[in-house]
Amino acid sequence: MKGVGGMTDQKLHTILEKYKGQSGALIPALQEAQETLGYLSEETLEAIAQGLRMPFSRVYGVVTFYAQFYLTPRGKHTIKSCQGTACHVKGASRLLQALEDKLKVKGGGTTDDLLFSLETVACLGTCFLAPVVLIDSDYYGAQTPQSIRKVLRKYAKKEKTEEVEEE
Numbered sequence: 001m002k003g004v005g006g007m008t009d010q011k012l013h014t015i016l017e018k019y020k021g022q023s024g025a026l027i028p029a030l031q032e033a034q035e036t037l038g039y040l041s042e043e044t045l046e047a048i049a050q051g052l053r054m055p056f057s058r059v060y061g062v063v064t065f066y067a068q069f070y071l072t073p074r075g076k077h078t079i080k081s082c083q084g085t086a087c088h089v090k091g092a093s094r095l096l097q098a099l100e101d102k103l104k105v106k107g108g109g110t111t112d113d114l115l116f117s118l119e120t121v122a123c124l125g126t127c128f129l130a131p132v133v134l135i136d137s138d139y140y141g142a143q144t145p146q147s148i149r150k151v152l153r154k155y156a157k158k159e160k161t162e163e164v165e166e167e
């Protein structure tokens with residue numbers, strides 16, 4: 001991981017150069033920093049507060065107010081388990097339980113290997129697929145605990161194959 005800090009500093013510096021002195025720069029600067037760095041660490045937030053000359057508390061307040069910002073590293077894949085009414089009556093809570101057991105994280109958490117982040121949502125707008133799980137941009141409808149475990153295995157297997165190909 002040598003040198004990552006320096007590169008991160010440089011990327012952040014470029015972003016802050018672009019936004020400094022602009023009014024309303026905070027949210028776009030945060031979005032761009034997150035897009036570039038994957039998440040917003042405390043050091044990143046401090047650098048942004050300094051760069052944009054505003055109190056850290058204001059930056060922190062904005063980041064914690066909007067659900068789009070992440071303060072911890074994210075998994076490569078984002079799993080959204082729908083807990084809306086239509087999904088709930090078709091067993092969404094059993095699905096979520098299966099996901100939590102398999103991944104060993106609670107909703108809102110990220111697996112230790114940084115492969116998955118698990119989230120719960122109120123409705124994915126695809127109730128006809130209930131109970132539905134969204135992984136990145138792929139919808140998995142009419143899932144059961146067994147079938148969703150199979151889906152996870154597919155992702156884990158794909159990951160292993162990619163690792164081997166990269167070697």
Ligand code: FES
Pocket residue numbers: 082083084085086087088122123124125126127128130132
């Ligand atoms: S309630 Fe799950 S998609 Fe609408």
